[in-house]
Amino acid sequence: MTSSDLWDAETAERYDESSAFMFAPDVLDPAVDFLADLAGDGAALELAIGTGRVAIPLAARGVAVIGIELSQPMADQLRRKRSDIPVVVGDMASTAVPGTFSLVYLVWNGLGNLRTQSEQVACFRNAARHLAPGGRFVIELWVPGIRRFPPGQEAVPFHVGAHHVGFDTYDMTTQQGTSHHYRRHPDGSVTYGASNFRYVWPAECDLMAQLAGLELERRVADWTGEPFTTDSESHVSVWRRPEPPSRPLEAPAGA
CATH class of the missing domain: 3.40.50.150 (Vaccinia Virus protein VP39)
Structure with missing residues (x-):
């Protein structure tokens, strides 16, 4: 598995x-x-x-x-x-x-x-x-992108565009992270998706x-x-x- x-x-x-x-x-x-x-x-x-x-x-x-x-x-x-x-x-x-x-x-x-x-x-x-x-x-x-974290910040943007905005969150005790994706579609709707990773x-x-x-x-x-x-x-x-x-x-x- x-x-x-x-x-x-x-x-x-x-x-x-x-x-x-x-x-x-x-x-x-x-x-x-x-x-x-x-x-x-x-x-x-x-x-x-x-x-x-x-x-x-x-x-x-x-x-x-x-x-x-x-x-x-x-x-x-x-x-x-x-x-x-x-x-x-x-x-x-x-x-x-x-x-x-x-x-x-x-x-x-x-x-x-x-x-x-x-x-x-x-x-x-x-x-x-x-x-x-x-x-x-x-x-x-x-x-x-951990060194880009100022004190108290919880997420780092990795892409900011007209149709997509993405942020990464990190757990520095386990090297686990999650990418958060917000996408704007042609009809004006916005959807959210996430994927997990180990950095x-x-x-x-x-x-x-x-x-x-x-x-x-x-x-x-x-x-x-x-x-x-x-x-x-x-x-x-x-x-x-x-x-x-x-x-x-x-x-x-x-x-």
Whole structure:
């Protein structure tokens, strides 16, 4: 059993529309460029593939993509758009798929959907199990906005727009959080929705990667490769599964 929120059919049906800003070329294209470069001629596994926001354009670049997705309705939405991208329904911390991959990736804060540290560690280990030697595991994750809390404040806004306002609330004793979404619809109505997460710092991610046998290769602030600094609000991190050491050639008998 997983601790992740499970997205239902209604949420899946409106996902692409409600997340339209994530499909904008200036948001999506750099991510696809980054991942396609790492995949090279190899295959890619996407954890929490959703409706295929990243997988579909990545497959259009010639990368063989397979996905793991917890929500059957989300997987159904993807299959309606591209039936040739295989999707296995299951949780990303334990579900296995056949084969090995040059790239495993998890985008848009997906690691936080696993709401226990043990599940997040298991996710890193599951990614490592699917990697060929020399393969990379990539995550895109926000840096918790805790330092933006003035004394007495209970929430931090992460998006304020004409049609959507979002706030995060944090429990700093458990590293649990909730994203609160208020959306204004064309008819003038406003709806509320919430999703739960566990926040994790970059250094904790590195420890999880180490436990999975992975080595940090690079960390940047975003998909365009901007340097990661103390002021960065997100990071794209790349860990590599090391190549096995080569065995020395044995000298011929009697040499």
